[in-house]
Amino acid sequence: MRTYSGHSTPKASNALYRQNLAKGQTGLSVAFDLPTQTGYDPDHELARGEVGKVGVPIAHLGDMRDLFEGIPLDTMNTSMTINATAAWLFALYVSLAEERGVDPKKLAGTLQNDIVKEYLSRGTFIFPPAQSLRLTSDVVTYAVDHVPEWNPINICSYHLQEAGATPVQELAYALTTAICVLDTVKARMDDPSAMASVFGRISFFVNAGLRFVEETCKMRAFTELWDELGRTRYGVTDEKLRRFRYGVQVNSLELTAAQPENNIVRIALEMLAVVLSKRARARAVQLPAWNEALGLPRPWDQQLALRTQQIMAFETDLLEVDDIFDGSRVIEAKVKELRDAAWREVQAVLAGAGGVVGAVESGYIKERLVASNAARLGRIERGEQIKVGVNQFAQTEESPLTARGSDAIFTVDPRVEEEATERLAAWRAARDAGKVHASLEALKIAAKDGANVMPASIACAKAGVTTGEWAGALRAIFGEYRAPTGIGGVSSGQGGSATDAAELDAIRKSVRELGVMLGRNAKMLVGKPGLDGHSNGAEQIALKASDAGFEVVYEGIRVTPAQIVASAVEEGVHLVGLSILSGSHLELVPEILLGLRAAGLARIPVVVGGIIPDEDARRLRGAGVSRVYTPKHFALGAIMKDLVALVREANA
Amino acid sequence: MTNDVDALAQRVTAAERAAVAEALNLTEDRRPEAHARAIALLRSLHASRADLRAHRVGITGPPGVGKSTLVSSLSRTLRSRGRTVGVVAVDPSSLRSGGALLGDRARIAPDPADHGLFVRSLATAGDLGGLARSAPMALAVLASAYDVAILETVGVGQSETDVRSVTDTVVFVVQPGSGDALQFLKAGIMEVPDVLVVNKADQRELALRATSDLTSALASLRAAGALAGEVPILATSARDGTGIDALVDALASHASALAGEPLARRRRDGAIALGLRAFVKRHGEAGLEARGGEEQVRARIAARLDEGAIVPQIVDES
Numbered sequence: 013m014r015t016y017s018g019h020s021t022p023k024a025s026n027a028l029y030r031q032n033l034a035k036g037q038t039g040l041s042v043a044f045d046l047p048t049q050t051g052y053d054p055d056h057e058l059a060r061g062e063v064g065k066v067g068v069p070i071a072h073l074g075d076m077r078d079l080f081e082g083i084p085l086d087t088m089n090t091s092m093t094i095n096a097t098a099a100w101l102f103a104l105y106v107s108l109a110e111e112r113g114v115d116p117k118k119l120a121g122t123l124q125n126d127i128v129k130e131y132l133s134r135g136t137f138i139f140p141p142a143q144s145l146r147l148t149s150d151v152v153t154y155a156v157d158h159v160p161e162w163n164p165i166n167i168c169s170y171h172l173q174e175a176g177a178t179p180v181q182e183l184a185y186a187l188t189t190a191i192c193v194l195d196t197v198k199a200r201m202d203d204p205s206a207m208a209s210v211f212g213r214i215s216f217f218v219n220a221g222l223r224f225v226e227e228t229c230k231m232r233a234f235t236e237l238w239d240e241l242g243r244t245r246y247g248v249t250d251e252k253l254r255r256f257r258y259g260v261q262v263n264s265l266e267l268t269a270a271q272p273e274n275n276i277v278r279i280a281l282e283m284l285a286v287v288l289s290k291r292a293r294a295r296a297v298q299l300p301a302w303n304e305a306l307g308l309p310r311p312w313d314q315q316l317a318l319r320t321q322q323i324m325a326f327e328t329d330l331l332e333v334d335d336i337f338d339g340s341r342v343i344e345a346k347v348k349e350l351r352d353a354a355w356r357e358v359q360a361v362l363a364g365a366g367g368v369v370g371a372v373e374s375g376y377i378k379e380r381l382v383a384s385n386a387a388r389l390g391r392i393e394r395g396e397q398i399k400v401g402v403n404q405f406a407q408t409e410e411s412p413l414t415a416r417g418s419d420a421i422f423t424v425d426p427r428v429e430e431e432a433t434e435r436l437a438a439w440r441a442a443r444d445a446g447k448v449h450a451s452l453e454a455l456k457i458a459a460k461d462g463a464n465v466m467p468a469s470i471a472c473a474k475a476g477v478t479t480g481e482w483a484g485a486l487r488a489i490f491g492e493y494r495a496p497t498g499i500g501g502v503s504s505g506q507g508g509s510a511t512d513a514a515e516l517d518a519i520r521k522s523v524r525e526l527g528v529m530l531g532r533n534a535k536m537l538v539g540k541p542g543l544d545g546h547s548n549g550a551e552q553i554a555l556k557a558s559d560a561g562f563e564v565v566y567e568g569i570r571v572t573p574a575q576i577v578a579s580a581v582e583e584g585v586h587l588v589g590l591s592i593l594s595g596s597h598l599e600l601v602p603e604i605l606l607g608l609r610a611a612g613l614a615r616i617p618v619v620v621g622g623i624i625p626d627e628d629a630r631r632l633r634g635a636g637v638s639r640v641y642t643p644k645h646f647a648l649g650a651i652m653k654d655l656v657a658l659v660r661e662a663n664a
Numbered sequence: 665m666t667n668d669v670d671a672l673a674q675r676v677t678a679a680e681r682a683a684v685a686e687a688l689n690l691t692e693d694r695r696p697e698a699h700a701r702a703i704a705l706l707r708s709l710h711a712s713r714a715d716l717r718a719h720r721v722g723i724t725g726p727p728g729v730g731k732s733t734l735v736s737s738l739s740r741t742l743r744s745r746g747r748t749v750g751v752v753a754v755d756p757s758s759l760r761s762g763g764a765l766l767g768d769r770a771r772i773a774p775d776p777a778d779h780g781l782f783v784r785s786l787a788t789a790g791d792l793g794g795l796a797r798s799a800p801m802a803l804a805v806l807a808s809a810y811d812v813a814i815l816e817t818v819g820v821g822q823s824e825t826d827v828r829s830v831t832d833t834v835v836f837v838v839q840p841g842s843g844d845a846l847q848f849l850k851a852g853i854m855e856v857p858d859v860l861v862v863n864k865a866d867q868r869e870l871a872l873r874a875t876s877d878l879t880s881a882l883a884s885l886r887a888a889g890a891l892a893g894e895v896p897i898l899a900t901s902a903r904d905g906t907g908i909d910a911l912v913d914a915l916a917s918h919a920s921a922l923a924g925e926p927l928a929r930r931r932r933d934g935a936i937a938l939g940l941r942a943f944v945k946r947h948g949e950a951g952l953e954a955r956g957g958e959e960q961v962r963a964r965i966a967a968r969l970d971e972g973a974i975v976p977q978i979v980d981e982s
Contacts, residue, residue, distance in 0.1 A: 140903065374728075491904075494773060520761055531693035533762065533789055558763035563787045568770040578776035579769060581681055582784055584689040612682055 018043040018068035020428045022078035025068040029083060031311065037318060039089035039121075041298060042079070043067030044101070046543035046594060049136040050570070051097050051483020054432035058572060061599025062543050063429040067093075071436050072478045073111075076104045086114045090121035091166075091259075091296075096138040098125040099151050100482045103469035106159065111474075122163040122215060122259075125151055128189040129168045131372045131495045132381060133175035135545010135569045138483060141369045143490035147465060149197040154466035156210055163215045165193060166259070173219035174265050175548055176385025179230040179350055182219065184357035185377055187237060190214060191358075192368035194246060211246050212253030218294070220285040221263040222278055227285030228337065229346040231292035234258070237351060259296035260286045264304060269623075269643040271401035271408050275302040280320055287324060290335040297321055303413075375496030382551050389552055393647050394512055402646060436478065443476030451475040452485045459489040494568055515649050516560070522656045523561035534659055535563040536587040539576040541604065544594035545569045549621050553589055556648040557655070573600055577607035580616065586659045592622040597632065605636045617658040621645075669701055673708040679748060679809040681779055688784050691801035706801060709808040718750075718807035719919045722827035723816045725837035730863045732768040733902035734837060735816050739772065739781055741908045742812055748780035750806030754796050754817040757787040764788075768816065782810065797942065800830045812915075828855065829934030833918045835859045835911075838878075840870030849881050856882070856891055859914050865899035865906055875899055932969055939965040 018025040029040055044067040047059035053071050054063045063069050070076055080088075085108065094101045102123055106116050127144040130137040137144060148165060155164035169177070169186035177185065197210055218234070220227045235256040242254035262282035267275045279299050286294040299320055301313035325331060337343045365371035372378070391397040398404045451472040458468040465486075472482055527533040538554045540547060547569050554566040565583050567575070580588050588608070592600060601620055608616060620632055621641040629640040638658050645651060675683030690702045709715045723731055723738075732753060739749045753768035766785035774781050784806075786796045796802075799815060807813040815831055817823060828834050836857035849856065860878055865871040878897050885891040896914045900907035943961055944952060955961050 494771060524762060527762075531695040531698050532689070533757075533764075533787065554765060558758065558765045559761050561761045561763040563757070563764045563766060563785075563789075565766045565769055565785055567773070572776070574776040575774075578681075578774070581685050582774075582782055583766075583769070584685050584692070584784070 018045075018079075019066075020064040020068070020425065021431065022068055022070065022075045023081075026079055026081050026083070028311070029079075032314070032318075033083075035315065035318065036322070039091060039296070040083070041091040042093065044092070044094055045069045046136065046545075048101075048479055049094060049097060050543050051100075051138050051479060051487070052543070053478050053480030054429060054436055056480055058543055058570070060429070061596035062594060063432045065595050066544075069428075069432050070101065070104065070479065071432070072439050072476060073104055073107055073473050074435070074439050076108045077111075080108060085109050085112065086118040088120070090119075091124075092121065093124045095124050095127050095130050095134075096136055096144065097479060097483060098123045099147050099465055099469050100473075100479060102151055102155075102164075103466060103473045107470055107473040116159045118161065119159050120161040122166050123151065123155075124168065124217065125165040126168045126189065126217075128185075128192065128368055128372065129171040130545070131493075132185070132378055133171040133546075133548075135495075135547055136543070137493055137495065137545075138487065139490040140493040141372050144493075145192065145196045145369065146200070146462075147486075148193055149200050150464045150466055152193070152197050152210060152213070153201060154464055156206065156213060163213055163257075165213075166215050166217045167193070168217040170217045170219040170261055172381065173221060173263060174546075175381045176265075176388055177381055178384050179226055180353040180357060181380060181384060183230060183233055183237065183350060183354035184361065186216060186218075186234075187241065187354070188358050188361045188368050188371075190216075190238075191241070191245070191362065198246075207246050208248045208250060208253050211242050211248045212250070212255075214257075215295075216256065216258035218258045218260050218286070219263050220260055220282045222266050222282055224281055224285035224288075225343075226346065226350075227282075228289050228292070229343055229350055231258075231286060231294075232289060232337070232343070232347045233350040233354065235292045236347070237354065256292070258294055259298065260294040261298040261300065262286070264300045266399075267300065267302070267304065268399060268402050270406065271411070272303045273411060273413055274401050276316070276320075279317070280324075283320065283324060287330060289337050290333075291338070372495070378496055382555065385548060386552060386555055389646065389648065393649065399646075402644070439476065440478070447475040448472075448477055448481070451477060452481060455482070455485050456489055459486055519649060519652050519656070520561045522653070526656055526660055527561075529660065530586060530663060533561070533563050534587070534656070535565070535583065535585045536589060536655070537576070537580050537583060537585040538564060538566040538589045538591070539571060539579070539604075540567070540569045540591050541571055541573055541576055541600045542592060542594055542596050543570055544592060544596070546593045547591075549593070550589075550591035552648065553591065553621065553651070556652060557589075560652045562655075573603040573607055576604050577611055577613075580608060580613055581611050586616065586663070587655060588616055588618045589655075590618065590620045590622075592620065592624075595623065597622055597624055598628055601632055601637060602635050615662050617662050619655065619658070669704045670708050673705055673712070673714070673808075676705075676709065676805060676809050677712070677714045679779065679782075681782065684750070684782055684805060684809050685784075687805045688802050691798045691805060692786075702801060706804055709804065714808040715804045716807070718810055718813040719833070719915065720803060720807055720813045720815070720831040721915060722831035722834045723814060723837060724818070724824050724827050724834065724857075725861075727818050729837045729839040730902055731816055731818075731837050732771040734861070734863055734900060735768070735814060736772040737900075737902045737905060737908045738911060739774075739814070741912050743778065743781055745912065747812050748810040749782070749812045749814065750810035751781075751783045751814045751816065752786055752799055752802045752806060753783065754786045754788060754799055754815070756818065757789050762789070780810070782806065797945065800826075800938070803830055825855065825934050826938050829931040829938050831931075832922055833858045833915055835861055835915070837861045837863050838874065839864045840867050840874040846877050846881050849878075849885065856885065856895060858895065858918050859911070860895060860897045861907075861911065862897065862899045863902065865901040866903050871899050932966070935969055936962055936965050939969075 045064050046062045046066055047054060048070050052059045054069055068079060092101055109116055109119055125148055127137055127148055131141060152164040155162045167186050167190050169182040172182050172185050198204060198207055238256040239254045242248035248254050262279055266278055279302060283297060286297060299317040301317055303313055361368065361371045365374065365376040392399055392403055395403050455465065455468040455472055458465050523534055536557055538550050540550045554564045558564045565579065565585065567579060590601060597620060605618060608614060617638040619639040620637050624640055624642055632640055639654060641651060672683055672687060676687050687705055690698055690705060693699060723735055725731055735751060739751060742749050755764055755766050757764040764787035766787060769783055769785055772783050774783050784802060786799060786802060788796045803813055803815050815827060817827060834857040840862060862871050862874045875897055882891060882895055898907050898910050898914060900911055940962055952958055952961060
């Protein structure tokens with residue numbers, strides 16, 4: 013039982029961890045901020061507005077010391093949500109253990125280290141896929157040899173579901189990712205007989221949605237397919253090593269910003285999927301905070317998440333009985349259906365699409381996820397899929413839980429960034445520059461020569477290298493990757509029913525008329541500023557807008573305010589749409605507005621979408637934003653009508 | 665109007681980002697008054713011969729061969745050699761919605777602080793063939809502002825011919841293992857480009873085979889008397905940077921071989937056809953009759969081209 017947490021500074025996060033451990037939490041789940049996840053120091057241009065926002069900033073060994081102050085590493089189970097820079101954070105953790113005289117063999121925990129889903133959904137990749145997978149396999153092989161109690165990779169189907177994957181897609185793409193990692197490790201290993209122990213160390217991070225019967229079946233399908241894969245493809249004979257080990261974070265996609273208290277019930281139901289079937293039960297469960305669509309959770313919100321699990325474990329009789337689904341024909345048939353469909357898709361990726369690397373680079377998987385999500389949103393918009401409190405039963409009493417305005421959610425102190433930058437400067441001043449340089453050069457050589465980068469990374473950690481410097485050295489060798497956006501060749505899945513088709517036709521007509529008025533087709537820029545890589549919203553808006561007849565320039569994730577301004581100028585757009593989910597809207601949006609004004613584009617309407625509290629939305633509108641869209645604006649058609657009206661008004 | 669258009673032309677030739685953008689907006693604008701201004705602007709740029717200073721490069725080939733990633737590496741390498749670059753990247757519009765997803769910019773990822781690289785995405789907006797109506801005009805604007813003007817478009821057949829008529833050097837990009845270019849060349853669907861690129865050369869075996877297939881196809885064309893000059897075949901990989909320097913060199917040597925021969929004359933036939941289609945699209949068959957029939961219009965376009973105009977639409981002004 014644990015909650016995903018970390019924020020502001022290593023010291024503040026440390027206090028939070030100690031508080032949670034005192035309340036009965038049995039492990040730590042560390043959330044890192046986006047600069048740490050994407051390999052930038054707090055003083056980098058792209059880090060602006062992001063330091064300490066979605067997690068703790070860790071720039072060097074000193075920060076790691078503060079983060080784990082007073083927490084015994086030899087008895088703690090630490091889970092770290094880190095991917096592109098996993099090798100580095102692992103190196104820092106191992107270095108800290110050695111510094112404290114703890115034998116790395118005693119370290120227990122989990123690294124997420126699943127880069128594939130970063131390309132597909134979460135967006136915190138740095139290097140091209142092949143080079144990234146090589147880093148992954150370096151971490152896996154190092155851990156198997158030197159930190160044997162550690163789970164060096166946690167393959168995440170979680171984020172695939174958040175990006176819109178169906179259960180079949182979730183099964184298929186998680187398994188192909190595992191196959192790809194295992195094949196890469198196998199090819200780089202001296203002793204192929206050690207594959208069984210590598211196989212046994214692979215764990216999964218799964219999502220569970222509200223359709224809990226199907227989700228239970230999905231989990232059973234997962235365990236069966238994994239067992240079979242171990243036996244047939246990797247020759248693992250020990251049954252224990254073939255056990256499907258997984259943790260869960262239940263679905264956030266289904267949580268709503270409208271009537272957020274309903275989410276408490278949704279979360280409990282989602283948890284059923286991963287605990288009911290003993291044969292496919294999760295080893296660790298994390299629950300999101302009920303109000304996460306409104307902002308960062310406070311300690312009180314996290315407590316509720318923990319209590320929900322404790323009630324399930326200690327007040328119900330679930331843990332007293334054997335598997336309650338064994339022998340059920342209904343469950344068996346559903347499991348088989350999912351298994352068969354998933355395995356066909358696994359084959360399609362492995363044989364048809366050039367494996368995971370090929371399917372990532374060509375956008376094959378991404379396009380399928382974007383299409384599934386577009387179909388899902390279309391069903392909600394048309395009312396075919398009911399969301400209580402959103403598209404049905406929306407009338408509501410005023411909530412006493414959220415009435416207090418912005419102080420009801422947790423926000424990060426803006427001075428955090430300044431302090432992190434100061435700490436970094438002090439750290440740089442105090443270290444031995446010669447040692448830093450030499451260790452970075454050694455890292456580059458290891459990267460170039462194909463040696464395992466872990467020993468060189470640990471040497472860097474001890475020499476005082478920073479996160480940005482470590483990633484910078486590898487960027488110089490591996491290059492930087494821009495992933496396909498996945499929105500070529502996908503339609504927004506609208507136009508199903510007659511009324512729906514009529515609405516779309518009406519919108520298209522208004523966009524055409526707008527084009528006549530403007531003299532050329534209406535053109536919009538969809539920008540995703542900052543380091544946040546959750547691109548669902550931006551993709552769906554881009555898709556819908558092009559389907560409505562807009563010419564849409566979408567640059568993909570991780571662009572700077574300056575890039576957005578330059579693109580708006582060069583592309584001659586009539587409207588700019590920004591998507592920000594990391595909570596950095598108050599820093600990034602005004603900067604873009606100023607830039608547009610300086611470039612003479614003050615009259616171009618700017619709209620913003622994201623997880624934006626009402627209070628902030630007011631401030632953004634005050635700064636000149638035309639519209640603010642939050643998760644409660646699920647009707648994309650209505651948004652399109654809005655955009656047409658805004659452009660028309662601005663050019664009247 | 666003339667003063668204000670001349671002022672804009674001045675700012676375009678100074679490669680002022682906002683002015684180039686404004687000029688491009690104008691070339692896309694279908695309203696009669698704006699269109700007249702666009703034509704006036706192009707004439708103003710042409711009067712000072714500003715539109716002739718750039719090396720115009722067409723990059724074309726089937727979908728999915730990595731053209732925009734190649735344009736990205738090419739632009740970076742040109743910038744590192746001190747050349748300024750303007751890019752028009754054309755993507756198809758949906759016939760159903762009229763909308764378009766313009767994704768090239770995501771792959772090119774230009775540095776906002778660098779005013780020597782300008783990228784404009786353009787949708788075909790319902791025009792036949794892969795070339796947007798305004799693409800030749802946009803290219804003329806960029807050619808007036810930057811050292812190298814690149815037109816990137818999907819295409820084989822008509823649009824590839826159109827690209828040829830408005831550029832100095834045509835680069836046709838293929839990927840290993842597809843065999844497309846080979847078929848097109850053999851069948852005579854495709855005119856022989858000035859440079860052939862086998863992209864994604866990190867797929868070594870396939871790339872070697874594609875290169876040798878193309879080499880022998882060219883040899884048989886040469887034997888049949890259908891090909892006079894040399895056509896370099898280059899293997900590139902935008903992924904690891906292979907062959908990009910060689911491509912820049914090949915472009916430069918093609919440009920210097922052309923020096924002194926005006927583009928308009930070289931690409932005369934294609935440009936006349938393109939101009940005629942633009943004319944019919946704008947004025948219809950009736951317009952054609954009103955101006956004395958196809959032959960008359962053809963002759964007027966030819967005369968314009970022979971005066972040195974290189975944007976076929978200039979005929980619109982009459």
